[in-house]
Amino acid sequence: REDAEDLFQETYLRAFRFFHQFTPGTNCRAWLLTIMHNTFRTRLSQRKEQLATDSDLAFHEHAHGSCGGGHSWGDDPSATVLARSFDSEIREALLALSEEYRVILLLIDVGEMSYEEAAVVLACPLGTVRSRLSRARQALRERLTSYARKQGYFSERRSDEKGN
The missing domain is CATH 1.10.10.10 (Winged helix-like DNA-binding domain superfamily/Winged helix DNA-binding domain)
Structure with a gap:
């Protein structure tokens, strides 16, 4: 739920920042959804990079006997939405x-x-x-x-x- 709220908020912040690029008379909903889709994809790729780094760290810690946490594989926002829906x-x-x-x-x-x-x-x-x-x-x-x-x-x- 927090991920969805963050995505919603970030979408509207970006829309406000780039409102000068909106063409009056076009579909505002589609414009906002495009921003949301692009924001989601950016956040997803950032999380995948973080997961790769964290999984490398967790593997390294496991190999050296440490007890490391790291992210769960459930941190993918699309998987979170699907899990709840x-x-x-x-x-x-x-x-x-x-x-x-x-x-x-x-x-x-x-x-x-x-x-x-x-x-x-x-x-x-x-x-x-x-x-x-x-x-x-x-x-x-x-x-x-x-x-x-x-x-x-x-x-x-x-x-x-x-x-x-």
Whole structure:
């Protein structure tokens, strides 16, 4: 929760600092989400660098008999958001996707962003958003089929009928 609040606050601070770059008449929400996405990616890469340094330190301390703490692997902000929003099987399926697939699903299906807004945030063509989303949904569907059956969302018979 604190990570999300920090991200929100940093996004608005950056938006205020760079407000002179905003073009009146364009989509303000998409502009803010672009700033948020870029801020998130920057923070994520900084954390990955810190995790690598901390894991090297922890390995070194372990090899030399010290009891060192270090960061847990759960410090990835996207993993934290997923951990709090979805149950473990869904979270693991989302984390198994490539970053570009996970981001497009979270923006459109979870964040309820339009395709056009996602294209602006990701700085890619609308067709790319559509194809990535389609591929991401298919990949997630394949990963979650057995989970959906266990939860009773559909039966074996229904998937058999599809072939007829």
